[in-house]
Amino acid sequence: MKPILKLSDIDLYYNDSNKALVVLNKAGFTLNRGETVALVAPSGSGKSTFLHIAGLLERPNSGEVEICGRPCSDLNDNERTAIRRSEIGFVYQFHYLLPEFTALENVMIPQMIAGLSKKESEKRAGKLLKYLRIGHRADHRPSELSGGEQQRVAIARSVANVPLILLADEPTGNLDPVTSEYIFRALTALVCQSGLSALIATHNHALAQQMDRRITLKEGKIIEFF
Ligand code: ADP
Numbered sequence: 001m002k003p004i005l006k007l008s009d010i011d012l013y014y015n016d017s018n019k020a021l022v023v024l025n026k027a028g029f030t031l032n033r034g035e036t037v038a039l040v041a042p043s044g045s046g047k048s049t050f051l052h053i054a055g056l057l058e059r060p061n062s063g064e065v066e067i068c069g070r071p072c073s074d075l076n077d078n079e080r081t082a083i084r085r086s087e088i089g090f091v092y093q094f095h096y097l098l099p100e101f102t103a104l105e106n107v108m109i110p111q112m113i114a115g116l117s118k119k120e121s122e123k124r125a126g127k128l129l130k131y132l133r134i135g136h137r138a139d140h141r142p143s144e145l146s147g148g149e150q151q152r153v154a155i156a157r158s159v160a161n162v163p164l165i166l167l168a169d170e171p172t173g174n175l176d177p178v179t180s181e182y183i184f185r186a187l188t189a190l191v192c193q194s195g196l197s198a199l200i201a202t203h204n205h206a207l208a209q210q211m212d213r214r215i216t217l218k219e220g221k222i223i224e225f226f
């Protein structure tokens with residue numbers, strides 16, 4: 001079976017003033033179906049850059065990203081957006097929920113953009129919020145929720161369209177250790193229950209130990225990490 005996500009020979013550099021900053025240097029990575037992988041690396045080592053490239057949010061200078069065996073580098077932006085919307089869920093360190101909408105609506109909106117009816121979207125959004133144990137906060141806006149609750153809504157939103165791949169960029173980075181542990185458990189339970197494949201950047205080694213595999217970034221390359 002083809003890997004669900006494959007990155008090969010990824011180069012990414014920034015040309016600041018007169019000196020190039022090499023962030024990724026022939027980085028490669030394979031995520032298999034149903035696998036959970038932790039990306040543990042110091043701040044500034046390129047985790048966000050790598051996740052953005054994997055999630056088709058950014059293009060590398062060179063290299064290939066394949067989603068379910070399909071190469072994405074030659075696709076135009078509309079085609080990449082379509083793949084991103086249907087196959088990839090993304091959770092950021094900061095939730096980026098829409099402030100003027102309720103928790104429920106925030107989880108409904110991506111589904112309605114994908115063409116589901118209001119009723120269907122509402123049903124799935126309600127179920128997801130319940131699963132993440134914030135059903136009782138569904139009618140509240142993000143500003144009325146705690147950091148942990150906001151992040152649970154963001155997780156529900158990321159999987160609202162039943163993606164194949166979940167990419168999370170330090171999803172518990174802004175939370176206290178107890179909430180962090182709780183959110184991580186909710187996230188991994190959701191991943192296992194729905195058969196998702198996940199790549200999660202985290203600084204928390206204890207949380208990383210609970211995943212199938214650990215990788216790190218060293219001098220712009222992905223290496224296995226134990
Ligand atoms: P991490 O997520 O591991 O903290 P990032 O992927 O955010 O690392 O950043 C990797 C490196 O790239 C850092 O040195 C950062 O300063 C640099 N960087 C990120 N974005 C830009 C940009 N738009 N222009 C120049 N340098 C950048």
Ligand code: MG
Nearest residue numbers: 047048049169
């Ligand atoms: Mg980062």
